[in-house]
Amino acid sequence: MPNHYSDISEENYRYYYLKQDRAQCRRVIRVAMWAVLPLAFVDFSFHAAGLLRDGLMAARVVELLYSWWLLRQVSGKESSEALAQPMLRWIVMVLLVQLASNASLPRDYFGHYMVDIWLGLMAFIVIPLPLRVMRPPLIAFVAFSLVLLLYKQPPVFAYAVSAALMLPAGAVTGHAIAAYVHRCRRKILSAERELERQASIDPVTGVANRREFIRISDAELQRHLRAGKPLSVLVLDLDQLEQINDAHGPQAGDIVLVEVSRRMKRAMRNYDSLARYSIDEFCILLPEATADDADKIADRTRATVVAMPVSVSGKELKVTARIGIATMREGDTAITLLQRADAARGKKNDAAAPDAEQPQPPTP
Secondary structure: OOOOOOOOOHHHHHHHOHHHHHHHHHHHHHHHHHHHHHHHHHHHHHOOOOHHHHHHHHHHHHHHHHHHHHHHHHHHOOOHHHHHHHHHHHHHHHHHHHHHHHHHOOOOOOOHHHHHHHHHHHHHHHOOOOHHHHHHHHHHHHHHHHHHHOOOOOOOHHHHHHHHHHHHHHHHHHHHHHHHHHHHHHHHHHHHHHHHHHHOEOOOOOOEOHHHHHHHHHHHHHHHHHHOOOEEEEEEEEOOHHHHHHHHOHHHHHHHHHHHHHHHHHHOOOOOEEEEOOOOEEEEEEEOOOHHHHHHHHHHHHHHHHOOOEEEOOEEEOOOEEEEEEEOOOOOOHHHHHHHHHHOOOHHHHHHOOOOOOOOOOOO
């Protein structure tokens, strides 16, 4: 079944996996540091004492020291770009040292091509950098290794043919595997984010649900308490939703809920938070709103909601609602604030309504 959600952006994808990528880079650097020892032994074994061997040994020492230094620096990188830059320099240095070692080996020696093929295959897979960063140095490495074949004198022609085929094949295979892994990780993260989003919204109206509203309210309440700023909550209760469901079916009730949520969004401020709190209740969190501000918003909201009937299958369904308001006090939590707003439902509306006709005393 195809998904119906967009993939997460590259920036968010990299940020989410940054901690894992840093740990993976450290593992790769450690393996490369251990690999310097046998590679240096090969250079030492194939060359007599002299300037060439000394130069290769010095290059291996520099590679080892730089790897050790980078191993300590990687943990402090706070962004994927900050991680990619030093890792790219390190990869270029490792590949250049390896190319220099390959070029200095005897012309009839082909053993280093096994290492080159392995590098072309595994570097794409195990180094968790964007492929756009990895491609240039590894393509250049494979190209120079192929050019080096023109200098070689293989004891058997099949050696040269095998190296010429396996070098690009290994790099292409590593690139394909890495692209697949990145794509799968991104899809998994996108699915997780979509599930988190769905768990925080009401499936009928698309606004926040009760759990998400409590989470937002707790965070905003603490922030406003620290800043000494007012905060209010508005609770709107639809009076006849159950009767609408019974008379016209639940689909009609859903249409009413969607239309009411749209009208409430038009009445609230841009930075207010709307949620469906229960079957027939909506809540609005009003940051930096005093009791007077909340009172004005409540009047506007109720007037907008009840202004016109809701059209459902050619029928006009009248909507009525009651509103409760509560303003934050010292020691309040999101729950106590909502409880006070819920208890205040209808009081303001009753006070604003005209006095009901009083019953006349009986005539003696």
